[in-house]
Amino acid sequence: MLGYVNQESEDVTQWDVLWAHHSPFSPKRNLTNEVQHNQKVNQIPGMKFITIKALLTTRGRLKYVPKSFLIPQSAPHFLEEQLKQNNDINLLWMQKNINHRGNQVKKLKELDLKKKSIIQEYISNPYLAQGRKMSLGIYVIVTSIDPLRVYIMDTKYVIRCSSKLYDPEDFSDPRTYITDGFDHSNLDDYRLEMGKGDDQIPLRYKYKEATANNLVFASEGYDTYWIQSQLYDAVRDVFEQKWSSIIKHYLNPTKRDSFFCITRWDFVPDEDFNLHLLEANMSPNMPDVEGPFYISFFTSTLYSLFRISGVDDIRKNNSTKPSYIIRDSDVMLNSIPSCYNSSNISCANTEYSLCPQCITQSQVEMLKSLVFEQLNRHGMKRVFHTQRMDDFSSNNTQRVNINLGSSFDLYHDWLSHKCQLDMYWCY
Secondary structure (H helix, E strand, C coil), rough: CCCCCCCHHHCCCCEEEEECCCCCCCCCHHHHHHHHCCCECCCHHHHHHHHHHHHHHCCCCCCCCCCEEECCHHHHHHHHHHHHHCCCCEEEEEEEEEECCCEEEEEEEHHCCCCEEEEEEEEEEEEEECCCCEEEEEEEEEEECCCCEEEEEEEEEEEEEEECCCCCCCCCCCCHHHCCCHCCCHHHCCEEEEEEHCEEECCCCCCEHHHHHHHHHHHCCCHHHHHHHHHHCCCCCHHHHHHHHHHHHHHHHHHHHHHHHEEEEEHHHHHHHCEEEEEEEEECCEEEEEEEEHHHHHHHHHHHHHHHHCHHHHHHHHHCCCCCCCCCCHCCCCHHHHHCCCCCCCCCCCCCCCCCCCCHHHHHHHHHHHHHHHHHCCEEEEEECCCCCCCCHHCCCCCCCCCCHHHHHHHHHHHHHHHHCCCCCCC
């Protein structure tokens, strides 16, 4: 693909793209210093704080993540909280081992608080698709941590359903509540028909166009704008809360454009279609399933990934830098009155940071990367819009004192100016 030759060996020293399923960063190999400017790596240092479930769900409180506890370390705190809140003893919990296997729904008295595991509050009123529990997934691409640049493919959903009908009174069979759509041996179990008569939409273990799913959800009375806005808000919330942990591992500022990643975020909607984030999967599986829809879905996802990350340009130009197509003048702003109407410009004042007299060459290069991604994002949309606090229906939560670094502030201000001139830059 793209003219690359696959070489599966740790001894290869001359390479263009390092594609790893598991994290290639370790104390024995300082890849953040080893990687060259004309090389790309499909993993980002520090992303474990999002893609490892124990680090995502049990450290801090996230808006869309159900309440979670790491056992046995947090067992005393867990019990204390249940007693303090006088929780219903019939409240349901999902207990899963650290490797995300053996998931079981249990009541409080049934939990094993000595077993190394994660206990997470179970969504007991799930949305049902023709009687089956459903999960909704989206692909998220990260091209930079500093400044933070995150994209969502919101035109397609990963829809998975339980292989058996959901029974709120009986959790003895995990197949009634685990939305494991990747079991090829039971494909027939995943055939669903959403809608009625001629409007039926088959969901046979299928990755569906978001528009098709939204038609179904809208016909059931759900606000599809609300659904989509939650997806963006959830991703924003996680990155805002985890950024300070990730950036500590993102050490070499001269190599930051060499790293990118794709993740799949899995949500469970409840009966009101409030979304609950279960996990974010690094290097998500894209199974080889026959049929034109699957080929189109994965091809389009990978095309967007390779374009926006610059992977498909390395072989053509022997560089990951956008300088060969983006000029310095393409990122300079001529629409800031204060840059030209004041004789006492102080570059130490952030008001003038984007003025041609003050912007540094490293900042120009950073903005070139943003322009390159804007031109090559295909089906992706930015998670952090120019209106960082924009109104997402009743989902609008004021974010105060969120620190994503000075580079992000410059990048956001630049986009805000561009957005005022052209809507193309607003999203």
